[in-house]
Amino acid sequence: MTIAHGARAAILITIIAAPAYGIRGTIVGIPVTVTELCVALSAVLTVYAVLRTTTPASPRRYIAGYQGVGIGGLFLLAGVILGTIIGGDLRMGLGILKGWILTPMVFFITLSVAYHYAIINGRDVLRALVVSGALLSIISLLPSPDAITYDHRLRGIFSSPNYLGLFLAPLLPLALYSARYCTSHHQKRWVVRWFPLLSAGVIALVLLWTKSISAILVSAIGAALIYTHRMTIPALVRIAGIVGSVIVCCMILWWNTPRIQDFLTHPERSSLASRQMIYISALSMVRDHPLIGIGPGRFQDVYLEYQTRFPPYLEWAVPQPHNILLAFHLNSGVLGVLGLLIVIVTVLTQRTPTPLHRAANIALLVILLHGISDTPYWKNDLSLITWTLLFLSLHRQETVTTCASTTTGGTRPGSPK
Secondary structure (H helix, E strand, O other), X not given: OOHHHHHHHHHHHXXXXXXXXXXXXXXXXXXXXXXXXXXXXXXXXXHHHHHOOOOOOOHHHHHOOOHHHHHHHXXXXXXXXXXXXXXXXXXXXXXXXXXXXXXXXXXXXHHHHHHHOOOOXXXXXXXXXXXXXXXXXXXXXXXXXXXXXXXXXXXXXXXXXXXXXXXXXXXXXXXXXXXXXXXXXXXXXXXXXXXXXXXXXXXXXXXXHHOOHHXXXXXXXXXXXXXXXXXXXXXXXXXXXXXXXXXXXXXXXXXXXXXXXXXXXXXXXXXXXXXXXXXXXXXXXXXHOOOOOOOOOOHHHHHXXXXXXXXOOOOOOOOOOOOHHHHHHHHHHHHHHHHHHHHHHHHHOOOOOOHHHHHHHHHHHHHHHHOOOOOOOOOHHHHHHXXXXXXXXXXXXXXXXXXXXXXXXXXXXXXXX
């Protein structure tokens, strides 16, 4: 195995193992997760493989096209650093800075450099994302006393069904894209041929079992968009029909569940009323801390401090404000919100994406839509997946050199797609 092949394997394992961030330890007194170690190994191997090439390129060549994301990332980084210094909880802030900001950014840079030198290609990353979603779904379905909540919702290895839905929702359209465009009918091995479709099926099953309404709806929109080439009136009608059918099916399946019955009989104590209280509290925090926010990771504590201003809270354990804009503002202030907007504009204004770019854009759209009623990004695995999708959305079609061929005389691990 060459260094380039080792770097490729480390990168793909990092993507697949993203949900395993809960496995952690300490190195020289610093808490680290398995994900962070995988990212560090990927970066080191990639840099070593690049340094061994006979034709190293100027950094300007492989950062071309990523300037917008880079600027947005710097704004977010500055916002979190400022919030950490002023927010008061230095340990919490540094942990979030390391795990949710720096680690995924380093991985994004690693992916960009590795792709530029043909260590990995777009389809490698796509397949790793699909495998990660399928593997997490299968593990979540395994019998476990802690996998099901008291209200019969599947949460798998996570602390909440909503976290499972947040991770899987953008991966369902990617699995469907892979099944439609990346599977050869001439493939003799049926496992390889049918794996993307089987992955989509198991991911969809787990999403339904989470009973996360927002995750199911946005993944249904993403799935419909994968099969829509142009946004014509018939296409919009078809998407509305698919989403409407999903809503009707969910209502039929969940009609007798406590969640729906509580909403119908006790709307003042339903999950919708709880979200309304969370939003009111979060908006009050934004009003009181308009520039810097409250600091990263402090929403739970500050939320409880605001209890005296409102009626008794319906929900106590609320680590995030259940909205992506509110989360970015409260965790990283105005700078973080500006960074998010710059990244969104960069993705929306890119030129003529290929089908793979389009699939990545749809997955990112799913994350944004999910952010209307929940909090994507602000978690170890979610931030890593978000930056990986940004790479897929923005990666260019040309490479400069091949590490494997220039260093060892062998074949390269993958060609750009």
